[in-house]
Amino acid sequence: MPNSKTSYTRRRAIFQGGVAAATALTAPTFFVGKAHAANEKLKVGIIPAYSFGLYWLIQDQGFAPGVEMEFSVFPSGPPAIEAMVGGSVDTITVGSVPPLAAMFRKVADFREISICGDASGLFQIVGKPGMNSLADLEGKKIAVTSGSNFDFFLGVALANEGLSDMPLTRVNMEPIDGQSAFIAGAVDATVPLATSRKLIYDALPDASLLTEGSQIPIDKRPSIMDVFMTTQQSLDAKEAAYVEVVRAFHDQAVKMLREDNAATIERMIEWQTGMGRAGVTAADVEPLLNGYFYFDKAEIKEVYEKGILTNALRVQSEFLVANERIGGMPDLDALVSDQVVKQI
Template sequence: MRDLCKFLSGAVLLSAGLASPLAHASEKLKIGYNNWVGSAGVFVAQEKGFFKQAGVDVEFVPFKGPSDAIPPLVSGHIDLALTTADNVVLVNARSGTDLKIIYATDTSNGADAVVSKKGLTSLADLKGKTVAVTQNEVNELLLLKGLEKAGMKPGDIKSVNMDPDSAGAAFVAGKVDAAVTWEPWISQAVAGGGKVVFSSAQVPNLILDVVTVNPATSKTKAKAIAAFLAAVDKGTAFVRSNPDEAMPLVAKRLEVKPGEVKDMLVGVKLYDMAGNAKLLHGPVAAQTLDNISVFYSSRKTIPKTLKGSDMVDASFVQLH
């Protein structure tokens, strides 16, 4: 789904901006993002004018996928990126950058899964079967976590390298026995008689969507960043308290129907400021990054293992 229904096709300029002591109206932020349902709080904040009320002028720059915003973030062309935690690990390990995670918008809570064809009702049934998965990326880590829980080894299956969309399509077409994919392919697979045998809901916070920043920017634009995150928190609260009004607003950004947004949100867990306090001030976010780093290092995807806590900056998250 992160490449199918998350993105806008052209460059979109969105000015927003709330009167708050956190920021002055002249302060600006350029945000790189992809059209992912987990950013519902961000989209609602923009549509409801929460950024404007916070006194921060926001320019949103759309990218095709969560990794595409990383190069312009590193080069300084944007101030913040809405991306995934694994991308932060990859770029920091490969290029020696020091990007920091300052907030989590959501975590996949079933929106990524292992689906199997009819008659294969558990991971154990996949022994000797062909499984489509994006090798050396975080959804392979999801598969490996599932195999581990089932008492299986990677060599027990026949892994075929495909991106999540291609894996979903191949599964629906009957070309593979199982696939590691995301929505809407999961729903299509189940509708066709397939079964979810393992999902991200069983490994909380493994696939985490985050806000990341260069340390230099976090210092020079600290007030604007704090205002931005406060507005996002307000947007997330609105999604929860006013779903009937929020669903059409998110649907507008995703270019889908409100009912589809409601269905998509079932597969993710949105995080507010209180949730981020537990994630970032506690050990969870750092442990997630540690798991990803160890996985990539074992696969030789990155040259060295990084320490998760070194990639977390909790200074913008209020303790509750």
């Protein structure tokens, strides 16, 4: 049943109170990587999470010589989906929750053609100094992107503690804005983006870690996949390019990550620096990059053959429906497509 005790406010109401917005992550489109004679171009919308950075690594290392990827950066899934629907990008890296609402609304013929990584262990809920547990969120304001992986994680974490009906106010914000609001004291807690949450602890050393995915027992931990998604129209038009890029991800990029982790970390520092995060160090990158579970070629085939992604999306969809984030179940059989994975 939906939680009638939970209220929602919009980010505008918070910022009208005087909170300054953080630097936007919607950076201009940029090209980075080794020059090669590409036969096809893919315009990729990317969110600055490290599992997604492996697609930048493919371009950087020349692992898919037949494809040139042009990257545009987005702060979260919803604006990336909007850009893909509008045609400014062909494909996006995105958390698995935002596409579910869009698929239910039948915005486009979306297809999740691969998985970047399982990110469930990386999520955190951070509270203001003095908080000790999730129960301390009662009656408080928490910044979280509505209908996102962050929102799903918050809901599961509260449910695991028997706190689903606890009154609190979710403030709908992009992760980077929620982080700024939290630091400024406009909200009491936030579910931050992993790649930028270090700034919270730098600004508020006494901020409280209320829970994180790695602390939740495996049998209760939400499965939160980061996916590679496009539309059926784009997939049909550029199928060979998608096959080459996805093969490179699960073969060469994952192999480099596992066998030469230090070199991969150095390249991720370069990637983050290109997005204006010049202060990132290897110590910052290593736990976040390696906190995901990545699938090699054999493993990703098994995920699709056994319906593991579909089952994870079904659990998430049921959560969204029960909590009135979406009006009904999306067509998961259409959303999860093995058109590419079966060819790699």
